[in-house]
Amino acid sequence: MAGRTADGLLGADDPAPVGLFNAAGASPFLLIGDHAGLAVPAALGDLGLAAPDRGRHIAIDIGVHGLGHALATLLDAPFLHQIYSRLVIDCNRDPDQAEAIPALSDGSRIGGNEGLDATARAARIAAIHAPYQAAIAATIAARQAAGRDTILLSLHSFTPVMDGITRPWDVGVLHWLGRTDFAQAMLDALRADAALTVGDNQPYRMDATDHTVPRHAFPHPLPYAEIEVRQDLIGDIVGQHLWAQRLAQAAQSAAARIGYGSNVAAKGL
Numbered sequence: 001m002a003g004r005t006a007d008g009l010l011g012a013d014d015p016a017p018v019g020l021f022n023a024a025g026a027s028p029f030l031l032i033g034d035h036a037g038l039a040v041p042a043a044l045g046d047l048g049l050a051a052p053d054r055g056r057h058i059a060i061d062i063g064v065h066g067l068g069h070a071l072a073t074l075l076d077a078p079f080l081h082q083i084y085s086r087l088v089i090d091c092n093r094d095p096d097q098a099e100a101i102p103a104l105s106d107g108s109r110i111g112g113n114e115g116l117d118a119t120a121r122a123a124r125i126a127a128i129h130a131p132y133q134a135a136i137a138a139t140i141a142a143r144q145a146a147g148r149d150t151i152l153l154s155l156h157s158f159t160p161v162m163d164g165i166t167r168p169w170d171v172g173v174l175h176w177l178g179r180t181d182f183a184q185a186m187l188d189a190l191r192a193d194a195a196l197t198v199g200d201n202q203p204y205r206m207d208a209t210d211h212t213v214p215r216h217a218f219p220h221p222l223p224y225a226e227i228e229v230r231q232d233l234i235g236d237i238v239g240q241h242l243w244a245q246r247l248a249q250a251a252q253s254a255a256a257r258i259g260y261g262s263n264v265a266a267k268g269l
Contacts, residue, residue: 009127014041015083017128018135021069025077028149028260033068033081034092034212035061040085048111057159058105059085063234064155070244082132089124091132092212136216151182152217152224157231158203172199174226176206182223185254
């Protein structure tokens, strides 16, 4: 249990904002999931949303929680992920920007996010956004202090149709600045499977609106990739495990290509 925070947003029965699976994972990979959670603090009720909206892609990256756990097991990597819904606060956005707490998303009004004052916004940042980002920073710092390599692999998923437009990609690899060598190698590894439609910075392009990877990977600099898997492909445990296998193989191949081949052997691959 989280215990009540000083800002009063999280109560004694609300979960802590950061989930960590396989903390002792020995490989160079550090997996993160900015939008893997669906929790809402009790103090915020249902955010003014009907139940169907609370389970849509606007609230969570569908399938990433299960995918992350399966991939972490295969790669022997930690999976550090957000517990709360992106509609409470989006941890892949600058918390000072309005879009971090959207009042409208893909046609749905989020009544509980309308008209928030600075105090209400600050409470969400302090209780959820800041601890998540601090946990990533502390994990990377501890690995560096121990002389361990880190390849940051950020896991996301995307809806098959957006604004009436069908998205043909099975998976996308996002990248921007810093060490893009691992992302480029991931693209090549995934494209080696002719059955897959792989997007290069598709369906989204990594840019200044992204927060987590630029904040943690660019300054050090760390090899990284942001992976987007289409949600209908990982909506159940079978799809999650299939894609965990695909991504583990691609990540292992990409890591070896950039010189991290001696300690990235994936379990069962």
